[in-house]
Amino acid sequence: MQFELDIIKVVPPGDGCGYYNGKTVFVPATSPGDRVRVFSLRENRNTISAALQEVLIPSPERVEPPCPHYSKCGGCSLMHLDYKQQLELKRRMLIEVLNNQGIQWDPQVVPSSEITRFRHKTRIRCVDGQLGFSERQSNRIVEVPECQILTEEILSTLKRLGQLGRSNAEYQLLQSCKTGGVGVSILEGKQLVPLPGFEPSIEEDYGFGPLVLHSHGFAQSNPFITTSIIKDLQYHSGASGFICELFCGCGTFSLALAATTPQLIGYDISPLSIQTAKETLQRQNLNHVEFAAINLNKLKELPAVDVIVADPPRKGLGQHLCRLISGSKARKLLYVSCNPASLARDIRELTGQGGFELVEMKGYDMYCHATHLEAMAVLVRQV
Ligand SMILES: C[S@@+](CC[C@H](N)C(=O)[O-])C[C@H]1O[C@@H](n2cnc3c(N)ncnc32)[C@H](O)[C@@H]1O
Structure with a gap:
């Protein structure tokens, strides 16, 4: 079935959205203000998933995508928007995800200094x-x-x-x-x-x-925005006491913080990542940093650290780790996340009864031209 509609807004994971015959229609690669002709791919009682056939009236936000593969390739979904508009869209999506958990915050989204050839x-x-x-x-x-x-x-x-x-x-x-x-x-x-x-x-x-x-383990995709995250981690951890990094991978963040802390321990489930992190320690001769391979879901207690840095996978820290952090001695948590939805859920758990207060929140455009968003929340222990 073919039909025409106006795109009203963009919703996660980045599809334009409008209405047709009382149903909500989702169309990738469209932006608010577009009048489009689409064809239906899947339909159920309330929604239609459709593919773009033709842009009849382009939104003023629309730009010519610089990539010849864009109309077909599923790798990018926002290249039809000017970069400033992409950032604004991500900022609005982050606000919405936070609001859904009752968190009122107006975050900035840090742009990537390179927006082509940035994926390493x-x-x-x-x-x-x-x-x-x-x-x-x-x-x-x-x-x-x-x-x-x-x-x-x-x-x-x-x-x-x-x-x-x-x-x-x-x-x-x-x-x-x-x-x-x-x-x-x-x-x-x-x-x-x-x-x-x-x-x-x-x-x-x-x-x-x-x-x-x-190459067979975890590494950050965009080194330009990773550098911005590292600078913010260094700024917020300050000259900390004992730091613990949860989900440390090969130790990218730990090693960036090692110079300003007297003691640091990093945990990750992957023995290969921990072995690689230890290799870096040996090369740099860092004696005050330790790494250990453990499954954090089975951790019973956190060491008596001052600052916790965490960068979990998409499912977030989850209730068990949020409770361990709440019950720990840590006075600050720097929570880096590739999934704003699980981050917002965990912030709700950690604040209020959890004993922490949200003092800073930023998005980082790790994945330019796609809707994924990296974010960091800074939480401090309430006094
Ligand atoms: C988003 S990556 C963070 C990596 C690190 N911050 C970096 O920059 O390289 C998430 C990490 O969580 C680790 N991980 C996943 N599940 C885990 C678990 N149950 N316990 C400990 N680590 C886990 C993965 O091995 C991966 O290294």
Whole structure:
């Protein structure tokens, strides 16, 4: 079924939304003020999921997407908006998510200093010999030789991967800002493992000495905004006493904070990440920092630290860890999150009866042109 409608607003995860015959219609790659013709893909009692066929009257916010793959590729969903509008949209979405938990805050969203060629880490699939990102609203693959968000080095590594002749595979690529080198791993079952013939790890430097990161583990995707997050972590932790980092991965944030603290411990479930973090410690000869591989969901008690830094996966800290933090001696929590919804839920748990007060909240545009948003909340113990 084809029909026309006006797009009224954008809703998470970034689809334009309007109304038709009493139903709410969701259309990716549209913006408020667009008059569009769409065709319906799926329909139920109250909603229609539709695909854009033609923009009949463009919104004043609309710009020509700089990427030739944008109309098909599912990798980016906001490139039809001017960058300032993208940031404003994310700011409004963050406010809405916070309001849903009864939190009144007007956060700023920190822009990325680079908005093309900013992605230093990517997951990419090869299906029936085609290597690329998933097509928007489908499972097919779009090849992306002129992708605007990946670095030149990652694009040329993709060419090399294409020449391997594999018909089905999934890769993770990670590029160092320091050396330009690209590490490559491949998915085997549910596990990423180094891909033979390519470097498994890279050496990175965010301004506090060499840091080892591996392509088969966690690393931040956008080094430009990671630098902004690190500066804010350093500012808010100040000259702290004992710091504990929960979900520390290979230790990117811990190592950035190591210089200004007398003692630091980082925990992560991944033995490989902890081993990599320890490798960096050895190279930098840091004796006051420790890392340990533990499952934080099973932790019974936190050490008597002054400041907690946490950067959990999308599901957030959850009730168990929120309660441990509330019952700990920590006077400050710096909570970095890739999912504002779980962050807002946890802030509600930690404030009020939880004993903490929210004193700062910012978004960080880690994923330019997509709707995902990184955020950081600063919570201090109420006196
Ligand atoms: C968003 S990453 C944060 C990484 C780190 N901040 C960095 O910049 O590299 C989340 C981390 O949580 C870890 N993780 C997931 N579940 C965990 C658990 N139950 N206990 C401890 N760590 C866990 C993952 O291994 C991953 O390193």
